[in-house]
Amino acid sequence: MTAAQAQAWGGKTTPDLEEDDLRYFCQIIEERAGIVLKPAKHDLVKTRLRSRVTANGLSSYGDYRQHLQSLAKNDPEWQIFTNLLTTNKTDFFREPKHFEYLVHDILPAWLKTSQKTFKVWSAASSTGEEAYTLAMVLGRYLPKDRDFKILATDIDTSVVEAAQNAVYSISKRSEIPTEYQQSCIDIGKGEARGWFRIKPHLKEKTVFKTHNLIERTAPDEGIFDLVLCRNVLIYFGADNIDFVQKKIYSTVKPGGHFFIGHSESLQGLKHNWKPVGPSIFRKGS
Ligand SMILES: C[S@@+](CC[C@H](N)C(=O)[O-])C[C@H]1O[C@@H](n2cnc3c(N)ncnc32)[C@H](O)[C@@H]1O
Structure with missing residues (x-):
């Protein structure tokens, strides 16, 4: 923050976030994205939106609220607001039991069918680690005469862009089991030192797009053998969890997961999924 900006805020480094402005920001992010910001996350609202107060040349969160209220629904500032209030934590091979279930249960059954292409949707894909993990696993375990396609979507445009780059800090390499590393990633040299990239033959199987889970429409890509919607429902209220599980149900093939x-x-929702493992559900055939 410049000295002039600090002065505009009466010498304070951060203006106060008034209760009614906080309530407004929380209400809007729930309406737009389904994200319920619990009291423990309220400090995060203040920290994350601070940069937008300064970037718009404003002096308080109340001014930023008024600024947002004056904007058209499709103004780019709304997307920036949404991006700032999402939580994007993710890892390669996160919750590895799911990938074990894919290898030991789902794929052997699928291989007994005559289908050619295994289709997956990573809904709420963040920076792409989940989608590329799927690509690594499917690339390793599917025979040459079968193919796979991964659709990966997120509401946050900045993470979708990062995922499309397929370049990660070398510090994340240890999340990838050693037996996958040689065939799945290229380690950067020279100017790219400190980074690795997902090998092109895996990257090209993965399409990243923006998609809001709480919107009525489903992705155009048709129906899927498997949908992962992990670590995002935790931010939603019961109505939106119900809406999303129903929407996903309509995109999964009979017998899909x-x-x-x-x-x-x-729990507590009336749904048609059959629980078949820890946080794993199957659609009846
Ligand atoms: C914690 S990350 C989870 C990433 C990955 N699925 C995992 O389990 O590691 C949650 C992601 O959900 C996305 N998200 C939040 N609300 C969303 C919505 N309404 N539609 C689509 N994505 C959403 C966020 O942008 C964030 O990238």
Whole structure:
């Protein structure tokens, strides 16, 4: 922050976030993305939106609220607002039991069918680690005469862009089991030192797009053998969890599967999935 900006805020480094402005920001992010910001996350609202107050040349969160209220629904500032309030934590091979279930249960059954292409949707894909993990696993375990396609979507345009780059800090390399590393990633040299990239033959199987899970429409890519919607339902209220599980149900093939995060649950909802493992569900054939 410049000295002039600090002065505009009465010498304070951060303006106060008034209760009614906080309530407004929380209400809008729930309406737009389904994300319920619990009191423990309220400090995060202040920290994350601070940069937008300064970037717009404003002096308080109340001014930023008024600024947002004056904008058209499709103004780019709304997307920036949404991007700032998402939580994007993810890892390669996160919750590895799901990938073990894919290898030992789902794929052997699928290989007994005559289908050619195994189709997966990584819904809420963040920076792409989940989608590329799927590509690594499917690339390793599917025979040459079978193919796979991965659709990966997220509401946050900045993570979708990062995922499309397929370049990660070398510090994340250890998340990838050693037996996958040689065939799945290229380690950067020279100017790219400190980074690795996903090998092109895996990257090209993965399409990243923006998609809002709480919107009525499903992706155009048709129906899937497997949908992962992990570690995002935890931020939603019961109505949106119900809406999303129903929408995903309509995109899964009969006999196909649905994974949610290990700390998430469909408990208390009336649904048609058959639970077949920890946070693993199957659609009846
Ligand atoms: C914690 S990350 C989970 C990433 C990955 N699925 C995993 O389990 O590692 C949650 C992601 O959900 C996305 N998200 C939040 N609300 C969303 C919505 N309404 N539609 C689509 N994605 C959403 C966020 O942008 C964030 O990238």
